[in-house]
Amino acid sequence: MSIQVKAVSQAFHHQTILDNVSLTIEPEKIYGLLGRNGAGKSTLLNIISNRIFADHGTVTLDEQSMRDNDQTLGRIYLMSEVNLYPDRTKLNKLLDTTTQLYGDFDRPYAERLAKEFGLDLNARFGKLSTGYRTIFKLIVAFCVPADYIFLDEPVLGLDANHRELFYNELIETYSEKPRTFVISTHLIEEIANLIEHVFVLDHHQITVNGSVPDILERAYTISGSDHDVTTYTQGLNVIGADHLGGITAHYVYGPLQDDRPIPDTVKIEHLDLQKLFINLTNTKEEAHVN
Numbered sequence: 001m002s003i004q005v006k007a008v009s010q011a012f013h014h015q016t017i018l019d020n021v022s023l024t025i026e027p028e029k030i031y032g033l034l035g036r037n038g039a040g041k042s043t044l045l046n047i048i049s050n051r052i053f054a055d056h057g058t059v060t061l062d063e064q065s066m067r068d069n070d071q072t073l074g075r076i077y078l079m080s081e082v083n084l085y086p087d088r089t090k091l092n093k094l095l096d097t098t099t100q101l102y103g104d105f106d107r108p109y110a111e112r113l114a115k116e117f118g119l120d121l122n123a124r125f126g127k128l129s130t131g132y133r134t135i136f137k138l139i140v141a142f143c144v145p146a147d148y149i150f151l152d153e154p155v156l157g158l159d160a161n162h163r164e165l166f167y168n169e170l171i172e173t174y175s176e177k178p179r180t181f182v183i184s185t186h187l188i189e190e191i192a193n194l195i196e197h198v199f200v201l202d203h204h205q206i207t208v209n210g211s212v213p214d215i216l217e218r219a220y221t222i223s224g225s226d227h228d229v230t231t232y233t234q235g236l237n238v239i240g241a242d243h244l245g246g247i248t249a250h251y252v253y254g255p256l257q258d259d260r261p262i263p264d265t266v267k268i269e270h271l272d273l274q275k276l277f278i279n280l281t282n283t284k285e286e287a288h289v290n
């Protein structure tokens with residue numbers, strides 16, 4: 001039981017976007033899909049949801065191909081930046097159409113969410129602000145009877161209050177009716193505590209694929225005087241560094257050599273997900289902060 005993405009490659013105009021990407025998405029889990037601007041996150045989500053066909057590779061759901069397979073496609077839903085709705089249509093009407101399309105669409109929940117977010121369902125889609133367009137699309141995503149829900153930039157244009165409401169609703173709907181959510185966002189700090197598993201897409205490939213606690217367990221900041229830090233981190237996987245005043249910080253991803261004594265002058269702490277992501281996907285060797 002899972003979505004299997006196997007050896008997917010995609011190029012646009014001879015430019016490689018995804019190169020041999022493989023991953024597994026399991027039922028009833030919350031995932032984060034992280035990557036820098038233009039890394040190919042939307043492309044990957046579009047391929048998984050059958051909106052575009054990959055040049056190479058396969059996507060299966062419970063071992064069945066998803067390509068033009070109504071049965072499997074009905075079990076996944078992609079909410080994306082693309083506006084699929086006609087501007088002149090009222091939201092209530094759009095919900096009617098969605099209810100007809102998805103038999104089990106949870107209309108009472110949609111109406112409750114609209115009230116909570118202060119969304120007037122009599123408004124026309126085209127009259128909504130950017131934030132309220134996102135809110136409407138999120139409401140649909142939460143109410144469709146899909147087992148796998150992909151949220152591409154789900155907080156686009158949302159103010160801080162609405163983002164918090166969204167995160168709370170996500171936790172609530174997930175605990176009431178567990179299903180898979182894959183969230184692609186740049187607001188890493190805000191989702192760090194929500195997601196169980198993270199994929200990082202960088203240089204056309206998945207470079208990090210693991211449970212968030214396991215990954216953070218392997219991520220360290222080692223700080224102190226430049227000499228002591230540099231000596232201690234020799235041979236470790238240093239993914240970035242900062243220099244501030246007389247203090248040097250090296251960011252390490254991977255095991256420390258436990259048999260090595262840690263000098264008193266060196267401080268070891270764990271990195272948070274955002275800082276780890278920034279350092280892993282920084283193209284520069286070192287980031288200097290003065």
Ligand SMILES: Nc1ncnc2c1ncn2[C@@H]1O[C@H](COP(=O)(O)OP(=O)(O)OP(=O)(O)O)[C@@H](O)[C@H]1O
Pocket residue numbers: 012013017035036037038039040041042043044
């Ligand atoms: N249909 C398309 N035709 C041509 N190029 C495309 C197409 N879709 C995406 N691209 C290109 O592929 C690259 C990856 O785009 P994509 O939208 O997947 O990245 P992303 O990781 O979602 O980026 P962002 O975080 O900035 O939204 C970009 O350079 C983009 O211009």
